[in-house]
Amino acid sequence: MHASAAKGATIAAVRPRRRWHWALALPLGWLVLVAFLAVTADWIGLPDPAAQELILRRKPPSLEYLLGTDNLGRDMLSRIIYGARTSLIVGICAPFLGFLIGGAIGMSAGYFRGKIDLLAVGFIDVLLAFPALVLALTFTAYLGQSLFNVTLALGILSIPAAARVSRANTLAWANRDFVLAARTIGASNWRILTREILPNLLPPMFAFWLVAISVIIVAEGALSFLGLGIPAPQPSWGGMIADGREALDVAPHTALIPAAVMFATVLSLNFVGDMVRNMVDPRRSAL
């Protein structure tokens, strides 16, 4: 009781620092804005992101074109917002796919140990040993460039990280007495994995997923920059940076604006991810 009372005291002392911080309103607000615009892009009266107007190319930001126009005279604001849609679809779905597969691999490895663990860790190491971008490049080069294939390639790339996180967490939870207790009430391995261990894994996995989204958004940008990402004319932030690169000296906004938007989004995701992790951590140590 003394121990638990002392623990309660430290939590009470620490919590105010870890709780909501006003500075987080900014990244959170930015993410909400980006997500909202990406979802409602079709209904808010944006000009067609693919409509070219060569006379009006490389216009700096003005009242008519809030973020200016690009090399082909397309509206940058519209392209940024439709690009956000691409980035978010890939950024959310790819890690989700990777976490589904990687999480299952990591959980089985950490729970069953032995040969399964050996096999899973070997598989993860092989996947990690591949240069990530080269693997994704090969993938899209052979299967063809499409939103689906890019998502699939980046999803596979996020398997190892997800597997490692879930394996490490499963190792820690599987040795708790409540798992043993579940076994003594006659629970099967499947039941223990899904009902006892999985719910404990979700909070840290969710925090890590937020960070993974930002990594994948950057990776998608890199792929598009190399010309092997989302095919034109569908806008994506990486593709816009690549297009703008040619005119960096005469119209720097064409490359810098999408870069800045990507920067702000990734930074916000990392801030929010850290916040979620901090909210998850003290709860775990308290139990």
Added chain:
Amino acid sequence: MSDAPFLSVRDARVGFATARGPLRAVDGVSFDLQAGRTLGIVGESGSGKSVLVRSLIGLVGAASGAEVAGQVLLDGRDLRSLSPAELRGVLGRDIGIVFQDPMTSLNPVMKIGRQIGEGLRLNRGMDAAAAARRAIELLAEVGIPEPERRASQYPHEMSGGMRQRVAIAIAIACEPRLLIADEPTTALDVTVQRQILDLLQREQRQRGMAMILITHDLGVAAGRADDIMVMYAGRAVEMATTREIFRSPRMPYTEALLRSLPRLSDPTHTRLSAIPGRPPDLARRTGGCSFAPRCRYRDTRCDEAQPAETREGGRGYACFHPIGAGA
């Protein structure tokens, strides 16, 4: 005591392969337990108490890299010959376990009520609503006030003693016939310890369960166990009724344990007698009695051979120099 024992364990052995060679954590332990009686297993840390009991019910096995041997009969059924699915059935219906630390024996992200109902749904085929109702009854039975409110709370909202009560409710939910309490009070405040022991004893009597009470504290076993088995270095060194153990211990280790209990009747500042030395390294067993290096009755025979179990009426001990034995 005439009919066949409810639980019968013969020559239980558990070995682990370690980097320093094979380690025999449990080395040939046998005991019987009658229905409705309580067996206290007493020994210091690392004496093999928990490993013994966990190996009996298949919680320590090949999966954890252990070699388990021996016969375990529960109500005439050989537990070691059951398939994993059959064993799960026996575990769920006939055996309940309370673990040492209620901080880790409850799932932090599952509501109390659901944790208690889990076994009922699994083994009794109850639906969620019936299991939830029964969980509240069980909470009330183990002495938790406001059971309806508590059932929808999470473990971190409860104190250590309350959590141990919840753990007991989980263990007894499916009406087991054998309750295993593995150091149930070690992690608790002294004032709460007694309440938990009283609760365990009350439940055991009401339900006519057999109980195995594992503890390192002879004082805990004293008022609660009918029989006591003293373990040292993986072996059962003495087994007798509680009364006999306290009145006339045969094995010098038991005697030394009893001497190291503080007594209220002692004058203040009496030096507490302690057992010199430390428990042996189980990976490096010598040929002789494992307690010999710390024993005050030791002679050359103790270093050369392992004493066999001597039976004396209902009791038994493994020693060349039993204290106060008639023979």
